[in-house]
Amino acid sequence: MNTKILFLLMAAYFSACCYLHAENGYELWLRYKPTDNTRLLHEYQKKNKYILFPANSPQLQAAKEELERGLQGMLQLCLNETEKVKDGTLIAGTLQTIAPYCQQALLTDSINQLTDEGYIIASRKMEKQEVIIIAGKTDKGTLYGIFHYLRLMQTQQNLDNLFIKENPKISYRVLNHWDNLNGSIERGYAGYSLWNWERLPMHKNDDRYKDYARANASVGINGVVLNNVNAEAKSLCREWLVKASGLADAFRPYGIRVYLTAKFSAPKEIGGLKTASPKDPQVREWWKKKVQEIYSIIPDFGGFLVKANSEGQPGPQDYGCSHADGANMLAEALEPFGGIVFWRAFVYQNERHVDRVITGYNEFKPLDGQFNRNVFVQPKNGPIDFQPREPFHPLFGSMPNTPLSMEVQITQENLGHTHHLVYLGTLFEEVLQSDTYANGQGSTVSKILQGYEKSHHISAIAGVPNIGSDINWTGQLFGQANWYAFGRLAWNPDEKSQDIANEWIRMTFSNEKEVIAPILKIMLMSRETYVNYTMPLGLNHIMNYGTHNGPEPWHDDPVWTAFDYHKVTRDSIGINRTKTGSGAVLQYHKPVCEQFNSLTNCPQEYLLWFHRLPWNYSMPSGRTLWNELVFHYYKGVDEVREMQQLWTQVEGKIDKERYRHVASLLKYQEEEAIWWRDACLLFFQEYSGQPIPQELEQPRHSLDYYKRIPFPYEWNGYYD
Numbered sequence: 001m002n003t004k005i006l007f008l009l010m011a012a013y014f015s016a017c018c019y020l021h022a023e024n025g026y027e028l029w030l031r032y033k034p035t036d037n038t039r040l041l042h043e044y045q046k047k048n049k050y051i052l053f054p055a056n057s058p059q060l061q062a063a064k065e066e067l068e069r070g071l072q073g074m075l076q077l078c079l080n081e082t083e084k085v086k087d088g089t090l091i092a093g094t095l096q097t098i099a100p101y102c103q104q105a106l107l108t109d110s111i112n113q114l115t116d117e118g119y120i121i122a123s124r125k126m127e128k129q130e131v132i133i134i135a136g137k138t139d140k141g142t143l144y145g146i147f148h149y150l151r152l153m154q155t156q157q158n159l160d161n162l163f164i165k166e167n168p169k170i171s172y173r174v175l176n177h178w179d180n181l182n183g184s185i186e187r188g189y190a191g192y193s194l195w196n197w198e199r200l201p202m203h204k205n206d207d208r209y210k211d212y213a214r215a216n217a218s219v220g221i222n223g224v225v226l227n228n229v230n231a232e233a234k235s236l237c238r239e240w241l242v243k244a245s246g247l248a249d250a251f252r253p254y255g256i257r258v259y260l261t262a263k264f265s266a267p268k269e270i271g272g273l274k275t276a277s278p279k280d281p282q283v284r285e286w287w288k289k290k291v292q293e294i295y296s297i298i299p300d301f302g303g304f305l306v307k308a309n310s311e312g313q314p315g316p317q318d319y320g321c322s323h324a325d326g327a328n329m330l331a332e333a334l335e336p337f338g339g340i341v342f343w344r345a346f347v348y349q350n351e352r353h354v355d356r357v358i359t360g361y362n363e364f365k366p367l368d369g370q371f372n373r374n375v376f377v378q379p380k381n382g383p384i385d386f387q388p389r390e391p392f393h394p395l396f397g398s399m400p401n402t403p404l405s406m407e408v409q410i411t412q413e414n415l416g417h418t419h420h421l422v423y424l425g426t427l428f429e430e431v432l433q434s435d436t437y438a439n440g441q442g443s444t445v446s447k448i449l450q451g452y453e454k455s456h457h458i459s460a461i462a463g464v465p466n467i468g469s470d471i472n473w474t475g476q477l478f479g480q481a482n483w484y485a486f487g488r489l490a491w492n493p494d495e496k497s498q499d500i501a502n503e504w505i506r507m508t509f510s511n512e513k514e515v516i517a518p519i520l521k522i523m524l525m526s527r528e529t530y531v532n533y534t535m536p537l538g539l540n541h542i543m544n545y546g547t548h549n550g551p552e553p554w555h556d557d558p559v560w561t562a563f564d565y566h567k568v569t570r571d572s573i574g575i576n577r578t579k580t581g582s583g584a585v586l587q588y589h590k591p592v593c594e595q596f597n598s599l600t601n602c603p604q605e606y607l608l609w610f611h612r613l614p615w616n617y618s619m620p621s622g623r624t625l626w627n628e629l630v631f632h633y634y635k636g637v638d639e640v641r642e643m644q645q646l647w648t649q650v651e652g653k654i655d656k657e658r659y660r661h662v663a664s665l666l667k668y669q670e671e672e673a674i675w676w677r678d679a680c681l682l683f684f685q686e687y688s689g690q691p692i693p694q695e696l697e698q699p700r701h702s703l704d705y706y707k708r709i710p711f712p713y714e715w716n717g718y719y720d
């Protein structure tokens with residue numbers, strides 16, 4: 001072969017290798033890159049020299065495979081299996097599989113005290129040999145323990161003298177996919193649904209399903225609702241159940257159960273009955289039979305998620321029955337199999353004179369205690385609808401006799417879709433740490449959710465994911481952090497969002513201080529920044545009516561309009577929800593109620609949510625309300641520019657693929673932030689009649705221009 005051809009072949013081979021190793025974000029936070037700290041590398045290699053891990057079940061095998069992947073990637077070690085304890089042995093399993101070692105290490109009692117998903121990671125000296133034991137009470141607990149152990153090395157923690165005992169604080173940690181059966185995703189911005197219904201159930205051994213399940217298990221997510229709450233009854237037909245069983249099989253080794261949404265009218269639509277009324281014995285019988293059929297196909301089926309009498313979905317109220325009547329009918333059918341009903345509390349009236357904020361509480365509070373024991377009532381985190389900022393939903397702390405699950409949105413429907421870098425860990429933390437005062441000080445939403453574990457032996461947190469077929473799963477790379485943060489907070493709602501971000505950065509990018517510091521700063525400021533340039537001071541729901549991205553405060557339509565949310569006039573802006581207004585504050589316990597009610601004590605972030613104020617109202621900063629609004633909108637844009645600057649600090653310190661991806665989206669975000677700022681201020685200025693101070697960068701275009709330009713992505717799902 002002549003040298004020219006050889007050279008070309010080598011060049012082709014080299015570029016193929018580079019291509020294969022290009023960082024496209026597919027590996028998420030499970031990259032397992034070689035440990036670049038030599039001291040730690042040697043220490044880790046010493047401690048993982050031998051593995052004693054009898055894996056006799058699919059979950060233990062999944063755990064062992066993950067361990068192998070991690071050790072190979074980070075430490076370039078192959079699993080060196082041993083049946084005898086030697087110095088540097090990692091012992092993993094359950095009391096069934098590694099009992100003698102647990103006994104010898106005096107860990108048996110501690111393991112017995114774990115919950116079914118808990119685990120222990122402990123350093124021990126055994127027969128004078130240094131060992132580490134990872135033990136769960138169940139196979140699943142061991143799997144979670146392995147992920148935790150790998151995370152310690154990914155984030156370059158010291159492995160000396162370990163004693164970690166972990167139990168999840170919430171038992172149901174569930175993703176609620178809004179995936180349609182035709183492959184589209186409602187409010188999904190990262191491609192199409194991962195579920196390839198055409199190929200299911202035959203093609204279930206798809207790596208994409210496995211990697212999805214690995215990612216979920218790594219943060220403790222243990223349930224996934226496969227389909228949209230705007231449901232299609234046919235998902236409950238036998239053919240579709242069989243397809244769903246393929247996914248259940250793929251996820252089972254990772255401790256994940258599948259759930260389905262149940263359309264309330266299914267007995268009519270696919271069951272041939274004349275009614276779907278809970279009062280009708282035939283309807284009740286139909287659900288029982290349907291549930292039996294489901295369990296015969298998916299033996300560990302999780303249960304149903306239901307959106308009823310909300311945004312046009314059918315429900316028990318169509319038959320003069322209550323939400324409890326409807327939920328209990330399904331709960332009775334599921335109970336013999338250990339299944340659960342998640343019954344959503346996202347309801348609001350079509351009558352625009354009724355304050356939307358108070359309707360969920362008004363419909364559900366009177367039903368407290370009337371639900372079966374296997375029912376969760378599931379409000380969203382706030383009383384409107386996944387806005388960039390909302391006060392916590394007043395049902396939290398108001399339904400002591402009914403377990404509540406909290407639904408958060410990971411997909412950024414109202415937070416800039418995938419163009420905007422917004423770390424949601426801080427948003428989730430804000431709501432979880434809000435004090436409801438239901439049982440005195442310290443009754444945070446987090447404690448309320450955890451409290452149901454004691455009172456009802458079940459507890460739950462649900463998240464609407466941002467996951468799709470895009471190669472990096474979430475479109476914007478930083479969307480991965482929101483998936484990660486959701487899982488970590490569902491496991492422990494008292495975890496700090498800052499710590500979670502730190503962990504994610506280390507696993508996703510690097511353990512170098514110079515990389516962590518700027519990225520952490522970006523992440524922690526990003527949500528407040530988004531609020532500033534879109535809906536500051538308690539404003540909400542002024543985004544484009546259809547796409548929910550981009551400003552449209554002028555939207556005026558016969559149904560719900562932006563005016564219903566800001567009520568702007570030449571005199572004032574905001575909504576009076578105090579005791580003299582819609583009374584929404586009264587749905588909160590004292591002293592929260594008094595705090596929100598008082599103009600001087602109401603947190604500034606919720607000001608226009610609870611209060612209607614004149615444009616010249618004097619703010620604590622000394623500015624008028626108008627000038628404060630201007631200040632926030634400009635601050636938001638400045639902060640996006642700061643985020644861009646911070647990002648340049650990691651150039652050359654991380655791979656160029658992901659660097660460029662984020663840099664390009666940050667530029668896009670800056671453009672959209674300016675769009676939001678200019679359009680909103682020009683619109684509100686028509687009412688306030690006050691100037692945007694000359695020293696500030698002036699709006700680029702006229703209000704008329706902003707009203708005419710199309711929105712970038714006309715979403716054509718549910719509302720069309």
Ligand code: GCV
Nearest residue numbers: 178186187229230307346385
């Ligand atoms: C699934 C909002 C969204 C809808 C969504 C609904 C819900 O209104 O815009 O797309 O429907 O919430 O949570 O049910």
